[in-house]
Amino acid sequence: MKTIILAVAIRWLIPVFIIFSLYILFRGHNHPGGGFIGGLICSIAFIFHLMVHGPQKTTSDFFTLILYHFPRRPEHSRTRHFLRLLIIQVKRKREADEEYEWLEYVISIEPVYFIATGLLLAAISGVAGLLLNQPYMAALWSDFEIPVLGKPGTPILFDAGVYLLVLGIVLKITIALAEAD
Incomplete structure (x- = not known):
């Protein structure tokens, strides 16, 4: 119906x-x-x-939950990674830089x-x-x-x-x- x-x-x-x-x-x-x-x-x-x-x-x-995450690279410092994470979280996933590879977790x-x-x-x-x-x-x-x-x-x-x-x-x-x- x-x-x-x-x-x-x-x-x-x-x-x-x-x-x-x-x-x-x-x-x-x-x-x-x-x-x-x-x-x-x-x-x-x-x-x-x-x-x-x-x-x-x-x-x-x-x-269904979809979680996005990108791993911290060893060459980046913690503060730089944290600031980068804050900046990317404000942007949408499609607008993020291509240099970061997003991991997608789908939880049903x-x-x-x-x-x-x-x-x-x-x-x-x-x-x-x-x-x-x-x-x-x-x-x-x-x-x-x-x-x-x-x-x-x-x-x-x-x-x-x-x-x-x-x-x-x-x-x-x-x-x-x-x-x-």
């Missing part, structure tokens, strides 16, 4: 969905919501983009990485209680308060793990179904 109206609307709605999902994630330990609902809302943004543009464009736009972030990171965060949030001779998954809170978020603790770490887990599972299923079509 490739319509110009939906394609333009999705461009504006993706940040709204992601910000709203983070809001739901962070208010989850005091009010209804949390990691599960937040992960579902965040995945809706990527599902809409996938419906309009297809799985290849969605994965290349959101889940698979939904399985979200799933594994989410499971790791959820498990780590439970281990914190064991280290302090309390039951597994005991809620521990810090002494300081972050202005907008409140007091961070192990429940928000658990919710963040669930958020990433749900996001990864929904993305994996949706991309697999879209590629099979």
Whole structure:
């Protein structure tokens, strides 16, 4: 379903969905919501983009990192290399001098990485209680308060793990179904 109206609307709605999902994630330990609902809302943004543009464009736009680097040559001093790096970072890659050879690293972030990171965060949030001779998954809170978020603790770490887990599972299923079509 490739319509110009939906394609333009999705461009504006993706940040709204992601910000709203983070809001739901962070208010989850005091009010209804949390990691599960937040992960579902965040995945809706990527599902809409996938419906309009297809799985290849969605994965290349959101889940692919391209890093540029040029190696330091032994004949250049550290300060000269650092200044040269600053100057070239300001310019675009195409406008850089030809004497420097750029190395390009393409890192693809698979939904399985979200799933594994989410499971790791959820498990780590439970281990914190064991280290302090309390039951597994005991809620521990810090002494300081972050202005907008409140007091961070192990429940928000658990919710963040669930958020990433749900996001990864929904993305994996949706991309697999879209590629099979």
